[in-house]
Amino acid sequence: MENISGKEVDAADSDARLSEKELTLSMGPQHPATHGVLRLVLDLSGETIVKCTPYVGYLHRGVEKLAENRNYMQIIPLTDRLDYIASMANNIGYCVAVEKLFGIKVPERTEYIRTIVGEMARITNHLLWLATHALDIGAMTVFLYCFREREKILDLFERLCGARLTVSYPRIGGLKNDVDDQWLEDLYKFTEEFPGRVEQYETLIDKNRIWLRRTKGVGVISAEDAINWGLSGPALRGSGVSYDIRKISSYGVYDKVKWQVCIGKNGDIYDRYRVRMDEFRESNSIIRQCIEKIPKGPIMADAPKFTLPAKDKVLSDMEHLIHHFVLITKGPQTAPEGELYVATEVPKGELGFFFVSDGTGRPYRMRIRSPSFVHISALPAICEGELVADVIANIGSIDIVLGECDR
Amino acid sequence: MTAPQWFFAYFAGMITLLSVVMITRRNPVHGVLWMLVLFVHIAGLYLFLNAEFLAAIQIIVYAGAILVLFLFVIMLLNLKKELTVRKVQKHWVLGAAIGVIFALFVVTVVAGITVLPPLGEYSIEAIRSEGSIMTLGKVMYTKYLLPFEIASLVLLVAIVGAVVLAKKRI
Amino acid sequence: MPEWLWIFIKVFIVVNVLMLHVAYVVYFERKVIGHMQARLGPMRVGWHGLLQPIADGIKLFFKEDIIPSNADKPIFYIAPIIGLLAAIGSLAVIPMWEGFSIADINIGILYILALSSVGSYSVILAGWASNSKYSFLGGLRSSAQVISYEIAMGLSLVGVMMMAGSANLSDIVRAQSEQWFLLPQIVAFFVFLMAALAETNRAPFDLPEAETELVAGYATEYSGIRFGLFFMAEYAGMFVMSALAVICFLGGWSGPDFWIFARVPGIVWFLLKVYAFIFFYFWVRATLPRYRYDQLMGLGWKLFIPLALANIIFTGLIKLL
Numbered sequence: 001m002e003n004i005s006g007k008e009v010d011a012a013d014s015d016a017r018l019s020e021k022e023l024t025l026s027m028g029p030q031h032p033a034t035h036g037v038l039r040l041v042l043d044l045s046g047e048t049i050v051k052c053t054p055y056v057g058y059l060h061r062g063v064e065k066l067a068e069n070r071n072y073m074q075i076i077p078l079t080d081r082l083d084y085i086a087s088m089a090n091n092i093g094y095c096v097a098v099e100k101l102f103g104i105k106v107p108e109r110t111e112y113i114r115t116i117v118g119e120m121a122r123i124t125n126h127l128l129w130l131a132t133h134a135l136d137i138g139a140m141t142v143f144l145y146c147f148r149e150r151e152k153i154l155d156l157f158e159r160l161c162g163a164r165l166t167v168s169y170p171r172i173g174g175l176k177n178d179v180d181d182q183w184l185e186d187l188y189k190f191t192e193e194f195p196g197r198v199e200q201y202e203t204l205i206d207k208n209r210i211w212l213r214r215t216k217g218v219g220v221i222s223a224e225d226a227i228n229w230g231l232s233g234p235a236l237r238g239s240g241v242s243y244d245i246r247k248i249s250s251y252g253v254y255d256k257v258k259w260q261v262c263i264g265k266n267g268d269i270y271d272r273y274r275v276r277m278d279e280f281r282e283s284n285s286i287i288r289q290c291i292e293k294i295p296k297g298p299i300m301a302d303a304p305k306f307t308l309p310a311k312d313k314v315l316s317d318m319e320h321l322i323h324h325f326v327l328i329t330k331g332p333q334t335a336p337e338g339e340l341y342v343a344t345e346v347p348k349g350e351l352g353f354f355f356v357s358d359g360t361g362r363p364y365r366m367r368i369r370s371p372s373f374v375h376i377s378a379l380p381a382i383c384e385g386e387l388v389a390d391v392i393a394n395i396g397s398i399d400i401v402l403g404e405c406d407r
Numbered sequence: 408m409t410a411p412q413w414f415f416a417y418f419a420g421m422i423t424l425l426s427v428v429m430i431t432r433r434n435p436v437h438g439v440l441w442m443l444v445l446f447v448h449i450a451g452l453y454l455f456l457n458a459e460f461l462a463a464i465q466i467i468v469y470a471g472a473i474l475v476l477f478l479f480v481i482m483l484l485n486l487k488k489e490l491t492v493r494k495v496q497k498h499w500v501l502g503a504a505i506g507v508i509f510a511l512f513v514v515t516v517v518a519g520i521t522v523l524p525p526l527g528e529y530s531i532e533a534i535r536s537e538g539s540i541m542t543l544g545k546v547m548y549t550k551y552l553l554p555f556e557i558a559s560l561v562l563l564v565a566i567v568g569a570v571v572l573a574k575k576r577i
Numbered sequence: 578m579p580e581w582l583w584i585f586i587k588v589f590i591v592v593n594v595l596m597l598h599v600a601y602v603v604y605f606e607r608k609v610i611g612h613m614q615a616r617l618g619p620m621r622v623g624w625h626g627l628l629q630p631i632a633d634g635i636k637l638f639f640k641e642d643i644i645p646s647n648a649d650k651p652i653f654y655i656a657p658i659i660g661l662l663a664a665i666g667s668l669a670v671i672p673m674w675e676g677f678s679i680a681d682i683n684i685g686i687l688y689i690l691a692l693s694s695v696g697s698y699s700v701i702l703a704g705w706a707s708n709s710k711y712s713f714l715g716g717l718r719s720s721a722q723v724i725s726y727e728i729a730m731g732l733s734l735v736g737v738m739m740m741a742g743s744a745n746l747s748d749i750v751r752a753q754s755e756q757w758f759l760l761p762q763i764v765a766f767f768v769f770l771m772a773a774l775a776e777t778n779r780a781p782f783d784l785p786e787a788e789t790e791l792v793a794g795y796a797t798e799y800s801g802i803r804f805g806l807f808f809m810a811e812y813a814g815m816f817v818m819s820a821l822a823v824i825c826f827l828g829g830w831s832g833p834d835f836w837i838f839a840r841v842p843g844i845v846w847f848l849l850k851v852y853a854f855i856f857f858y859f860w861v862r863a864t865l866p867r868y869r870y871d872q873l874m875g876l877g878w879k880l881f882i883p884l885a886l887a888n889i890i891f892t893g894l895i896k897l898l
Contacts, residue, residue: 025710032792047714047870138780138867144614210781210866388714389790389869436705440652443698463687467731471694472724475701479720482705482713538683540744 022050025388029058033136033392036402038376040391047387052380056373059406067366071331072098072172073308075366080166082351082370083404085128088121088157088167089346090404095170096251097342097353102306102335104173108253109297113179114170115252116187116290117160119283123194124153125347125399126276126283133273133396134205137214142204149197152190159183173307174300184291191288198280206277215270219382219394222267229378232371233349234275235398239267245345257289269397276399306332331361341369348372348399372405411455418452435481439474446470457531460539587679591668599812600630605852606859613863637808640801645708648798652706657803660699660810663692667817672747674830674843685746686734689821690727693776697723699810700778700795707798715794718784718870722775725877726782730772732885733765736892737825750829757828761895764888766826768881770857773818775877777811780862784870819854823847 028039037058043051063082067075079094080087092114099106106114127150134142154164160183161169161176169176205211221231226239236243244261246254262278264271300307308327313320326333337359343352349371356365375398382398383391425445432438446469453462496502534542547555604619604626611618619626644653670685672678682688697719704716738744740761741752749758759766775782784794791797796807823829827850830843868876 023710023713025714033790044714047718134866138783139865140610141614141863144616148615204864205866208866210868213872214866214869387869387871389784389867392790434649436649436652436702440702443695459682459684460687463684463691466691467687467694467727471691471697471727475694475697475720475724478701478705479717482701482717538743540684 027391029055033395035132035395035400038395038400038402038405040379042383042388042391044388047389049383049386049388049391052383052391054376054379056376056402057406059402061407063407064366064368067363069362071328071361072335072363073328073331075363076170076172077166077168080168081403082368082407083125083346083348083372083401084165085401086121086125086347087165088117088169089125089344090351091168091170092118092121092251093342093344093346093351094353095172096344097340097355098172099301100342101338101340101355101357102172102303102332104301104303104306106174106301107298108295109178110174110299110301111251111253112290112294113175113299115254115257116179116287116294117157117169118252119286119290120153120156120187122283122347123280124150126280127153129276129347129396129399130201130273133393133399136392136396137211139205139208139211142201145197145201145204149194156183156187156190159186171300171308173303174298178299184294188288188291191284191291194284195281198277198284202277212270214389214393215268215273215397217266217268217270218386218390219269219397220267221378221382225378225381226267229381230374231349231378231398232374233345233347233399234262234272234279235349235371235375237262238264238272238275238397240265240271245343245350249344251344253290253293254286256293257286259286259289269393272397272399305334333361335359335361343369346371348401348404349375351404368407370404370407372400372402373407375400376405414455415452418448418455421448422452436478439477439481442477443470443474446474457534458539460543584679587677588669591679592665595665595668595813595816596809598816599809600634602812602816602855603633603808604630605855606862609856609859610863613860634805637802637805642801642803643798645798647708649706649708652702653798654803656699656703656706657799657806657810658699659702660696661806661813663696663699664810664813664817667692668813670746671817671820672750672824672829673847676747677844678747681745681747683743683745686738686744686749686821686825689817690731690734693730693814693817694723694727696810696814697727699807703799703807704795707795709798711791711793711797712795715791715797718791719778719795722778722782722784722873722877725874726772726775726881729768729877729881729885730776732882732889733768733772734825735885736762736765736888739889739892739896746824746829750824750831753828754831757826759826762826762888762892764884764891766822768885768888769822769825771876771881773822774858774861775873777814777818777858779811779815779858781865781868782873783867784873815855815858816851819851819858820847822854823850 022043022045025042025044026039027042028034029037034040039055039058041053041055042049061081063078066078070078076091076094079090082090127146131143131146131150134140134146157167157169158164160179161167163169221229221235221239223239223241226236226241231239232243240263242261242263246252247261259282262275262282264275300310304323306327309320309323314324315321335357337357339354339356341352341354343350345351350369351371352369354365354367354369355363358364379394379398382394386394422445425441425448429438429441429445432441446465450462450465450470453459453465529542529546537545607629608618608626619629622628622632644650667689669679670682670688672681700719700723701716704712704714704719707713737749737758740758741749743749743752752758771782774780778784784790796804799807830847832841832843832846833839
């Protein structure tokens, strides 16, 4: 606070009365705990938040606009970059939506594999969430423990499709390649030890009194508010609303395995934390059941107008090469016209794709309903009246990623 | 002058000087900082008088707690306007005159007093043999127990009053 | 040899050993926490990363010293120095072994408390002078925290002073020749331990520099060696607090006096106990999440201070009987 040089005044002339004013704190876009480039403008009275205004868009890359100039096949890598923590789930969500638009039925083996990798994505996402959430609240050891397991799943992804983070593994009507038995066996081994690891995380923080005091009764969202704000995923289920698209929709093989929707009760940070911890176990059990039940069979749907021909045929056969060329350059030429919204349950909540199709190989308009965007819009209502330290805990508990929010 | 006299002269002089420096700072935080230096000098003066306990308490209570509270309040108040206020106000002549008269008054009165060596039972030797904490404690809890308790009660009332005023809803 | 020269040499040795200690305690922390978190800690510079602290020191010295243009420069300059001076100054009264302390004064405990309260100015002023809101909030948090926990710490040590009948640190150690004060003053020990964590701004009370909330709190705008001074002050402060705990509760330099142990010099026992405490600091940091500001204040005022007061009354009663 420099000396303000300039005109000097008498004490009597200056306004001696003191006025109360909030301290405005611009938190982000560069801040260690805003999970990317979220910017929150906080009006503080002491350490209490009077007003919280989120500003988004620092990571806007125009994915929706880009999609209008790509054919359906080329959009898959764009969806990797939405929620880059669980890119596999986005890929699956997109492919499921496009398949519904085209009216393709994928083979059963593909459904099983998609369920497996989708739940793996959920585990990686929740691991990263737990790591950063605990670090935000100050427990730094959990962070590295979680990364130990996340690393193993990423290694499995790498063996599966060559990429660790931006996988682009599913294809419209199927998958890039089949899984081998060794891979399934190694994954099964991982699922055997993973519940023990979850217990380990719980011993680190679940009974810790500081953790309980930081999370219980903080950031409470009532079930009614949660629905009205359009929250989804663990943030909604933590408030006690039993809503999971995997149960009510028909993608994957979620109807063929035994699992339950994990819900909380009070809607505070602790309940949302518990929901995700339970989902670790549920996802793990879903993966195990799928590996046990997975049938043999083809992985690509029998819909030659929309799906790519097999690679060995493309390399040896003229007709297939031309077919491949047309699909890649122009996209499927017989896409039905119309509008369609399809939602899937990604780790963070409801990820929806809305298409306006004009019958060409490219979507006329593609709109993405991203859970992070909706969750951020609920952030002010959760944070106001609480303390600065709670903002950090709240941001962590609704689990946002800005790549998906800003698209 | 002997060494103790030099010592006293340094601390007394610095205390006077620092007081003036402190009240003439335009920036209240700088003022508080000079006050911190001032308090350290007062503590030095206590040491000079063999009152080591008082010296430590001077730093702990005044420098460590009260001054921090001052800083706390000043930091919370937005005092940007104070920085533009003129240092010398309109009525400085009157103020200076009163100040000079008062100073003369003090000097004449003080010059007339001869400070006698300590006569009571607590001579420096007596305090040294027991330690100043013990001596102080004994006097406070035997001879002056009632005034001591009254003082603590007054402080308690002040604390309760402050809490009631600050927190409408407890 | 004149006495002043002897004191000068002692000061020189103690300060230099402390600085080396600060450098290597950081290494110790990174190794300990690393192994607690299923990783190795520094491994690249020297054998098992042993030269890492030196590399870090050199890096900090040569980094650009950035000063915000709107900072209050004189205060910005002196704030880290106050912190380090207060921490190093406290060493003057700490008896490392029988008969060794730079200044054996009667008010040893009070002197350390006084210096630690002066040390808090470093954080408050750094927060204010940086003219940044994160720093400012860090400074505010720190001033409230330091005032609250200083009271708890002072009160917890009153029981020890009552037991020993003195505030001289050497006398306190000698008073424990029969029995350490750990057991009779277990409540005071607990309060002191917590207050020491809060005084040195360590986890779970590291709110003034909570990196996920306030970026780096009061040190946000500091860089290069000025940041390094804060760092040194924090670790020197940890040493002083651990030493104080050892002296007041764990019998200072005394060790078991049988067989070969009786021949081990006192400084070894003293340092062993101090490093056990410092290990405790690291252990807590690797384990516990961070308290929230209001919970921290509530804990201090509603639990630690009443506990310490009850301990004083209890100790007094026992002494009377």
